Amino acid sequence: MEFIKGGVTAAKGFSAGGLHCGIRKNKTKPDLALILSDRECAAAGVYTRNLVKGAPITVTQRNIADGRAWAVICNSGIANTCAPDGLEKAEAMCRVAASALGLKPEDIIVASTGVIGPSLPIEPIANGIEELKASLSGEGSLAAATAIMTTDTVPKEAAVKFTVGGKTAYMGGISKGSGMIHPNMATMLCFVTTDCAIDPALLQKAVKTAADATFNMISVDGDTSTNDTFMVLANGAAGNVEITEESEDYAAFVEALTAVGRRLAMMMAKDGEGASRLIIYRVSGAPDLETARTVARAVSSSTLVKAAFFGADANAGGRAMCAVGYSGARVDVEKIDIAFKSAKGRVEVVKFGLGIEFSEELALEVLKEPEIETLIDLHMGDVSAEAYGCDLTYDYVKINADYRT
Template sequence: MEYISGGVTAAQGFVAGGIHCGIRKNKAKPDLAMIYSETPCNAAAVYTTNLVKGAPILVTKKNLADGKAKAVICNSGNANTCNADGAEKAEKMCRIAAEVLGIEPQDVIVASTGVIGQMLPIEPIENAAQALKDSLSPDGSSAAAAAIMTTDTIPKEVAVQTVIGGKTVKLGGISKGSGMIHPNMATMLCFLTTDCAISTAMLDRAIHKVTGNTFNMISIDGDTSTNDTFAVLANGVAGNPEIVEENEDYAAFTEALEAVCRELSKLMAGDGEGATKLLVCSVDGAEDEETAKTVAKSVICSTLFKAAMFGADANWGRVLCAIGYSGAAVDVEKIDVSFRSVKGQVDVCRNGAGIEFSEEKASEVLGEKEITILVSLHMGGESAEAYGCDLTYDYVKINGDYRT
């Protein structure tokens, strides 16, 4: 497996594009994206666990009931959530996309992201439909990635290729997510495409498995969003024997899928609202995988620890504190903690107690853009990673006037 360029259009047979249609006031910010495959796709999706769900999720769930799709249409700037006419507008978006592409509305995945509780103006989308179709290109991944951004500061694209069934198979995706991100399907939109031939049932199994190890291991601020959607389209153009069971080909596909999702997870975590640092909590020596995940997420979610990382303060006690209230059954007297970055590693805790370390060295290590928190539980052989960011003054500034 290797990483390649191309994002959501790296796989054969997919085109994408993005334009400004007028939902956003700022004309410099694109706000409407589309992804399309002329070849019918098997499709599957995972959605937010929030009881309050955006209307596009309800419509997409209905459209994907048959496990088929050919296109995605997504707007930013307005979440189309908690609106009396939300479902009507989401269905209209599907009809708009279907008409311009010459396909059926039920073959369209629809998504929206942005402000909650404001009615979505449908006219800008309708008026821009032909321009959106005209923007579709095999090189259109970056344009689509930019068009789904809200408070993100960078577009997020990842792609890989691997060999499955003797054929070169490509997978690629785009995502958005910067704030209102918390485990249980992190607050995000992610659209992933592949030319791999895989049944809808196996695709659904793969994305649920991978989500638990990647997107559900992100936390920016503890808020689970209303519009989270992770959808995958597989058009089978690569020509490999269709994956219909858990075998070596399925394992290779899942490995590639997880690689894309893990990199997108890290991009989103590092681009958290107001963030200056990506935090990766790597836990090993756990008795079982669930314990490892629980500990890693608890550390990443700790507001006090996130603030300490912003200040490059090696306050390792906040790591143990977060582990202590995580609910995981661990032996505190066995825990080791270290901090690592490109500037080296500093060990700060052994067997649940502090050890001498250089504050100057620790400050240097923690001053970098990416920091790994190493936690060893010494209770077993399972491990897990969670992804987050530091908590800065700018997070409050961004969310203090997000709507206005």
């Protein structure tokens, strides 16, 4: 497996596009994206666990109940959540896209992201759909990735090439996410396409497995959003024998999907609202995966830890110990070691659960880097897990205080 360029159009048979149709007042910001397969796809997804869900999720779940889909339409600017006509507007988006593409409304995956509450206008979408269709291209991933952004500062794409059943297959995706990011999905949309052939039921299992290892291991601010969707389309154009059981081919598929998800998850954490640093939390020495992930999520979600990283303060080690203690994981706190690592070196700050002397000068240099690893060794087993986060800066408050203006 190797990372390649191409994003959501890296796989055979997929095209994408994006443009400004008029949902956003700012004409320089694209606000409508489309992804299309040249043949029917197996489709599967996972969604937010928030009880308040965007109308597009309800419609998408219904549309892919048969495990099949052809296309994705997604707008930014308005989330179509808690709107009195939400279901009507989500269904209308499907009809508009289906009519332009010569498909049925139930062939469409629909998604929205943006401000919660306002009614989503359909007129701009209907007026722009033909131009959007004309923009579809095998090089259109970046345009689509840009059109689904909200407070993101950069578009997010990833793709890999891998082998399955003796055939070369491709998989790639785009995502958005910057704020309201927390495990149990995040304020994120992620659309992944692949030309690998796989049974829809197994695809659903693979999506959940990949999400648990990637998108459910990121945190920016502790808020779980309403519209989170991680959707995968598989059209079988690679020509492999369809994966119908948990074989070596299935394992290769899950590895590729997890790799794409991890790359996108890290991009989202790095692009956290107002963030200046990407923090990777690596927990090792755990007795089981649940313990490793519980510890990693707790530390990565700590507001105090995030603030300490913003100040390049090695007191983040003590705050990390605090988070481990309240995480709910059954650990022996007297065995825990914690260190920080970056391009400037490594500094150990906790040994056997206790703070130790260290060079403040080295710690400052290590923690000033834009990417930092927090290494937490529980010394209780051989299982590990990763979580992804960022620092908490003044700009986070500014961004969210002025979100609509």
